[in-house]
Amino acid sequence: MVGKGRSNPLALAVLVCLYEAPMHPYEVSQTLRARHKDESVRLNYGSLYAVIESLHKRGLVAVAETERSGRLPERTIYRITDAGVHELRDWLAELLAVPHKEYPDFEAALSFLPAVAPDEALQLLRDRLERLELAIAGYEAARQLVEKGGLPRLLWVEAEFAHARHQAERAFTQALVEEIAGGTLDGLAWWRQLHETGGDVEAPWSRAAR
Amino acid sequence: MVGKGRSNPLALAVLVCLYEAPMHPYEVSQTLRARHKDESVRLNYGSLYAVIESLHKRGLVAVAETERSGRLPERTIYRITDAGVHELRDWLAELLAVPHKEYPDFEAALSFLPAVAPDEALQLLRDRLERLELAIAGYEAARQLVEKGGLPRLLWVEAEFAHARHQAERAFTQALVEEIAGGTLDGLAWWRQLHETGGDVEAPWSRAAR
DNA sequence: CTCAAAGTACTCCAATCAGAGTAATCGACC
DNA sequence: GGTCGATTACTCTGATTGGAGTACTTTGAG
Structure with missing residues (x-):
């Protein structure tokens, strides 16, 4: 709505997680679950991977490394970039400071x-x-x-x-x-x-x- | 979420309008605007036509007639069906009676x-x-x-x-x-x-x- | 009477989303 | 040691969505 790509708060949640440590997408989801953030932010896999890809395209996260264990699918570990940290602060500030119309x-x-x-x-x-x-x-x-x-x-x-x-x-x-x-x-x-x-x-x- | 196709409340708004009188989509949007329902229900053309088409597929609305005046695009006038009236009551009852998780x-x-x-x-x-x-x-x-x-x-x-x-x-x-x-x-x-x-x-x- | 602006009535499309599906591994119980 | 269920880690697909674009008409100011 306001900034481009600031639609899904899940993206913000991802940035916050990666701000603490580099992780692969599934670990992000587990972290959010463990901290009950999934009660405040809509979390589902379909969106999670899409959202991370979009953050990647916008240069807000980068690939840190990829690893594989056994024959499980390859895990791509992402880290937050400087631009990402900036976006995180800016977006969060906006969400906190300006109330925006909801449609319950x-x-x-x-x-x-x-x-x-x-x-x-x-x-x-x-x-x-x-x-x-x-x-x-x-x-x-x-x-x-x-x-x-x-x-x-x-x-x-x-x-x-x-x-x-x-x-x-x-x-x-x-x-x-x-x-x-x-x-x-x-x-x-x-x-x-x-x-x-x-x-x-x-x-x-x-x-x-x- | 609950019933199939009960995702967008705009569909409910459409049913309510057509319950009062048959209309073409654009008239639905104008009616909702006139009554300030667009402050409680997200209204935009892209969704409106999609939503009406979906109601049509589900048999909840039917084409009443199509008319054209001058060389403006043809207007399709829809009316609500009996199944539509039932869905309207049932859906509204659900929305009123059961609170459902929001993610502000x-x-x-x-x-x-x-x-x-x-x-x-x-x-x-x-x-x-x-x-x-x-x-x-x-x-x-x-x-x-x-x-x-x-x-x-x-x-x-x-x-x-x-x-x-x-x-x-x-x-x-x-x-x-x-x-x-x-x-x-x-x-x-x-x-x-x-x-x-x-x-x-x-x-x-x-x-x-x- | 003419021209611009506002209104009418959609159509199209790229992006996003939800959620079902898949496929491998792990633990642990009999 | 086999198999059942839970967990891990995604992938795919069909819907939805928002917003921009189009192409005509009516109004009203000069």
Whole structure:
């Protein structure tokens, strides 16, 4: 989007790994897994090799050596270049400093909320609330374990952020459920009519939308 | 991911539009724009035509008619099928009821936070905070206008959700900034050392990570 | 009345991605 | 010592995606 080739954060993850030590692609993936980075960055092989090839083409990583053991496929060990280190710092700085529009599925779903009947929506949102509750409880249990294990919060911040997001989503959903159940949501009457009659109701956005 | 072909929410948006009335693709895009759905759903022509073709192949939409006016390219008008209506309800229900893992860029960035020096991180996060503040103020102004215009909250929920997310992100970032600035973040000492010495510090995750 | 700018309605393509598939090795259990 | 499953280390393929490009039409300013 912004810089060329700064689309997939997996590339950033690769740079960070290679910054610590030269590695072959599969080792990168294992390192990311071991540190649970695969929870913050989409990781799959198809992309991994493509992404590394692209970094290579852009001169941000270079081949350090290739080795083979037995008849396993040859392993290509990459190292980060100076340009790569620069790109790493610059990209990370950008990601940290400038918020950029995301398109969460739930936001999309909410924007089509009137397409399901109010009572069904209520049920669906309550389901979501339950699942959110579970996720939050799971996270809190995990945190206790990790804290006991002595991992400093600094290396855990991304999970805390995910937790904060979940909590915000829960609060929002909770409030929405209450507004629908309690009948206080503005537009609810029109929504009800829309699903009771054959759908021949004057849309309230007709003027407002233009 | 879950169902086959339920990857791009734009397809859902198309189904919702065609549910209201048969349309040609470009009209779908204009309708979505007019209702600001392009803020909740990624909309671009390349995907739009691909997505509609895929819906067509799956039998969820059908060609209603084709017309042409003047020598402009022929317009193919699509309508939703019964299977399409079913898919619409089912997909929307799933999106509303089951939260599904997202990978926001900021979460990725946070997970590599130790790669920049603490003081730089502080500066970057403060930058972000400022930008978030701007976005939030902008949203609040927009809301006032829309409320005055008489658009019911029901048709605005997705924006309220985005707003809630921004606020949660602001609170999180604020807290993190304070912890770094105030020196109370667990792991900060190690982080400082890492960037002051040549990087030869024992990593505190060595035991914890396995 | 004329010309430029904005809008209409797509089409094309290179790049990227997800995930299934493959093929070799290792450990370990009976 | 054989074979079952897990792990290692990729490779391939079909979809998707974003963005640029095209070719006409309508509007509106001078």
